[in-house]
Amino acid sequence: MSTLKVIQFGYNNLFGSLPVDIYLNLPELVKLYLYSNQLIGGIPATFGNLTRLQYLYLYDNNLTGELPAELGNLNIVKFVVNSNGLSGSIPFSMFNISTLEIMDVTANYFSGYLPSTMGFSLPNLQELYLSGNRLSGVIPSSITNASKLTELDMGDNFLTGTIPNFGNLRLLQKFWIGGNNLTGDSWRFFASLTNCRYLNLFDVSSNQLSGVLPASIGNLSTSLLEFYAIGCNIGGAIPAEIGNLSSLKYLLLDRNQLT
Template structure:
């Protein structure tokens, strides 16, 4: 080598002769510095169930009729998973999984119609591609074998079609980080097996429909950063719910009492609303993470919060709470982060908080506290900004 010249990394092509492996069921070639296009001969391997070409430098386009019956250039009718994320693929009609590429599609996503013939398709992952356009009603024609429809950050527009309720086998639905409008369709109540519903950052409006409460298998509900304005009172019927994220919407009412009755809930985020009222005394069911910051909640912080022995994070910042910091907080043995800043709290900081072994973040700035600041245990590491 001369000067600072660096050797070019060796790259490889996928040989077209690979299409002669007519009994091949699984092909894993991820992260191998592959370049060039995907040989069309691969699409004729009708026995192929999994094709994994993640994290390469593949380019070119995919056939429009991939997965169709019949198909001149593609016969992957038995395909269960196709993984092509982190490449440089371009296509007009994209099938199955094209995550993290620069793919484009027709305006109304008509390419989905050709996929409804794939009766064994379980995963359709199109995430992080600038596909744009509108979800067509043909999405309701997929087989009940479809378990995961994943299309976050695809520049989707328009309504979520009511036909989405036909996907009875769906376990996960992710349409987050898009530019949707309209409301959540009431037909979601027919997604009986749904465990994860991700619609955050999607410009949705209206109320969360009562029909959401019919999703008894739902574990994860994420609707943050929308324009939703109404909460159903039936949320306690979501008996499997672990993660509830509703922050940064337009709710202006009291917190529904049903939320405090969720017995298996681990994480609650109701931050950045204009929620009013006080916290109830009986909130023993909440665990691990609670974020109620940036609301207009008032009254005293319930001493019964000391019973939340598994609580890791609690944020009540930017509210109108008054009274003292409960002495019962010293029983929160798992607590790592406590933010009570920007309220109207008075009295002293309980010295008993020095016993919290996992305490890493503490903020009571911008209150009306007085007296000495504890100086033992975790308080040795807190900055002056915590007590401004």
């Protein structure tokens, strides 16, 4: 079995914990798909010794514990562990994997801050999903250095502070930051989003933004299909410039103070 490169056992009833000695028996492993089973326990630190591993799919199990920092030693391309019971901080080493294209840790119990340098070492990152956790602190402005991002989901956490400028993410298509504790009344970040010419979904609902929607909303991508700003304490009138969004299909502004 030492020559195995791909293991795919998704959608079964596998039970038990992940093997600690997997790197000894499967040194050539490139892809490991164990999603949608009943696996328990943690992800062993020895997974960091699977030097050829590029695809790790462990989503929809019952895994617990913290992510080992040793995973940052790998040349992972796709790391998908959503819908488990994982907790603790996301190791900073995970944000230094230059080969990483997709990272999905949604629907776990991760807490703590995101590293201030998180975007500097992710030149290939295309999709980042962090929603449904307990992350706190500010959104690091460095994330805008991950210029290949097309989908960014940071919703339903405990993030605070203002929304940074995301204009460097020119390929961004879907952006969720709803359900946090973000503040601010100027909506200045809108001006930077006008650089995101492929943006088709933006959700900023359930934050403490207040203020009025700026006229620059009309300069958002003409590809924009969905705009959600529910429960943001927005006042004033809806700017006429919103009519410039010729592709818009969903405009949800419930529970605000519009006049």
